[in-house]
Amino acid sequence: MRSTTRRVIGLAAAGALVTGLAACDAGDGGNGDGDGDAVENLDGQRVGAMDDYGVGDTFVATEEVTFDLLYRDHPNYPLDRDWLFFQSLAERNNVQLDPTVAPLSDWDERRSLLIGAGNAPSFIPVTYGGQEAPFVASGAILPVSEYVDLMPHFQDKVERWGLQEELDSLRQEDGHYYLLPGLLEQVRPDYTLAMRTDVLDDLGVAEPTSWDEVREAFEEIADEHDGYPFSDRWEGQALLNYAAASFGTAAGWGYGQGVTFDHDAGEFLYTGATDEYRQLVEYFAGLVEDGLMDPESFTQDDDQALQKLSNENSYAVSTNAQELIGHRNTLDTAIGEGEYEIGKVLVPAGPAGDIIGGTRLESGIMISARAAEQDTFVAMMQFIDWLYYSDEGLEFAKWGVEGETFERSGDTGYTLTEDVDFVGLNPDGSQNLQADFGFFNGVFLLAQGSTHELVLSHLNEEEVEWQEAMAGKQQAPIDPPYPLSEMEREQASLYQNALNDFVQQSTLQFILGQRDLDTWDAYVAELEGMNMTAYVDVVNEAHQRFLQNN
Template sequence: MVQLSRRQLLVAAGAAAVSLAGCGDGGESTQNQDLSGNREGAMTQYGVGDQFKATAPISFSLLYNNHPNYQLKEDWLFWTELAKRTGVTLEKVAVPLSDYEQKRSVLVGAGDAPFIMPKTYHPQEDAFVSSGAILPVSDYLDLMPNFKDKITKWNLKPEIDTLRQEDGKFYLLPGIHEKPWHDYSLAVRTDILEQLNIPVPATWDEVYTMLKAMKTAYPDSYPFSDRFSKPTPGGNLLNILAKSYGTMGGWDYQHTTWDAGASKFVYTGAMSQYRDMLQYLNKLVTEGLMDPESFTQTDDSARQKLAGGKSFVISSNAQTLVNDYRKDLAATLPNARMTKIVLPIGPAGAINPTSRLENGVMLSKKARESKNFVAMMQFVDWLWYSDAGMEFAKWGIEGTTFTKDASGKRTLASDIDVIGLNPAGTKHLQKDFGFYNGVFAYGGPLELVQSFFSPEEMEFQKVLNARPPIPVAPPHPFSDEEREQVSLWETPLKDYVTQMSLKFILGQRSLGEWDAYVNELKSKNMDSYLNLVNKAHERYQKANG
């Protein structure tokens, strides 16, 4: 008789779990788990649309990402109203945004992690799976009716499956969007466009033409001086430009990209599309159209150049356009006008480059032993995934921080401002009340996501929403041994891609040496990394028929 090792049994069980999950809504049943000792404070009946309210006051520990733009205040209305509605008090372990990921790793590694850990970006959870320190949340989705309902209603199973590990489970509850929401693009001085009689660029080729015309009219300028390059050089620009070329870069760089034509993963930093993107940027720098400091300077430096009329184009999202650039220019160049242009089209065509998954919530494995575990799952489900919870986290309290008319349209209270909606407001929704806080408010129905958008931003989104989303890459979950191996390869590979990308862009290395660069990646185990990724993908495919 053939005997299977514990590892082989786990893998076989995982394959079966994946197959079962493929037939449903992405979650496994809790019916075979004994939760009788973990129901204290939980509601007996809790379903889609129900207001969660603990049967007795309870508290849960939470790792709190303390954003510098709205520092934590214990007297925020958010906390008192949350306790009033749910019976839950959150014991916050506050960590500055700049140290959040490192502190989270230390706490998890030491076994001291709070029960609830939001602001976790996939695949950050992968590092904690093999130790057993975090909960396989997919085992408990029966306790989360709102989450399950939206996965089914919004057909999110393909995206959810990308979170699965080799055991068939997933360990992160992601923020979810009904529709892709893309915010970042370029902001352009439209008064300069009018002066030069240039249309708003619709493609990256037209961006180049625009910058050439600006350089001709203002030869002492760098028309494009960018921000969002710390800690990731070219974080936003490489992200949006790479997607336009059919690859990945900057903030969203991943080691591998799915090649649908070849039905396999390829190494991102060695793709011809990645090379073409670098060549485009090199052309901008070489011809004096882009400030070479764009990839290393602080945001403040980039803003100062824009406000001083030394540049005319910069990376932007909706908030920075209103809160930064327009305010800066109003103080220095009051006749200047600035607009966030629709994401330019590149070789990949007109696409919406954003996933419907957001950063999400990890749960400590210790939470499973809590007498209040079921109540905690119901609470997480209500706050992050119910329509009422998402509205509360974003807008606050109807009649206090906002009003709602008969059509459902929400309006901020007249004395409250956020993202420039009520510039004369003396109070701030985030800073003074704690709502619209990135720890709790992200994702949701399209109507809610767009509810803070100005008419200008709605026009931007209307164009993006009409574009097809980029395809979801298939899963390739690693085994524990594989994950341990790739973790040794990933950092040296990514660091080298980042280092060489900058050299190619800035002309410190000729793109004629591209083949040599690819060979250097191979010497850093690129091919071995790819082999493991494709092997894991094939194994997943086989397990799913």
């Protein structure tokens, strides 16, 4: 793995789209009261900036400028200074990038060390919501909400897509947000159950659309086939995550901070103690108890789960679009191509309704506080706005250069050029869109395209149909912000870690039948003894304080 290095890399832009300038007043287009106020005092920071830059404009620096960034080096596409990404931009945008390179394996630690030492580059991509919070109190990162008036494409998408509520969830105690998130026009789910649809067809069972129907399908499979109908992977964490929203709760990978907002009561509750969480646990405990789900689903490694699927000792497993391709390759070898069918079912509806979790905010960008002192600051914010938030910049970052890496197919389609491949779209291609050209790079493409059409543009027809069907489901409500002070964060962390560990341990015990669900009240009492109420009180007090101050 490369050691941390710095080197200037040329960047530039692709052709222009021309639409009207979208002017956004405070309170609109992604702004809360006071957002964008700081842009009035930047006369000394406009070197290279465009005087008239708006929605639909391509950013082209008026003179050559250099921006430094923290670059996450991915082993699947190691940084290459000769990438077409850099070459094509350098010819047209008049921008140079000076990266500090950190390997993926050391990314979080390296980022924290640089920010903590005051040595962070000007902008820091690949930062998820919440990861910026520890750096707010020190003043090391910029309250970017004060500067969004420099970013017309960002403001335009927030306003048109109705993202203000989700954006507000990033606000800190002072009312500002410190992260520019990747934006999605629609929630993009991916994880769900993969089921042997040929087995369902043989049994005359329709594809299930609810968790009750999933159980019924498993019962039919169990009556006719050996093994378990369902043996899962990822220690059940993906399963609990994508199932939880339809039960009105959060679990697994999505358990988060362990609090859920009760929109009727107007307060946060501790997630692992709610009736909704119990209902989720009871459902999967019932599957295990009745022999419909392999109890090893929560302890086995992934290879064991997939081996059971290929040996026909199970007929369902959690998956995503990319993993489904692997399942089919494995089953082709084990059973024979054309001798089976497997596919993603829609995430089932549950007691809370036909609801899916998720947010339309993706990983984003922190801006170092020192960047605002540089004479090229305005130009940098315009460049970030173009590359990460304009339709033109997003298309470029994803697909590359028309005629060299892709051709247009119809009004909205894309076809890779003859010798370029990506995720098997052009298997005969000898060059890879990421590794050989630098496109579809998570450092420069935060939300896989942002617009619904662009997000779907690299997916196969089957996955596009699945995504379109999922788009009809209701998105779970967004929890409001509860920004903690530094002292509160330290105290809450002590409570939260112990509580989360106990909830995860107890959830497994309940589901596997190692602890009787009749002891649920005793379990909640144990949470109380671990400062559950004190933790929730801290959260609710922070939420109320935020409402009063903002």
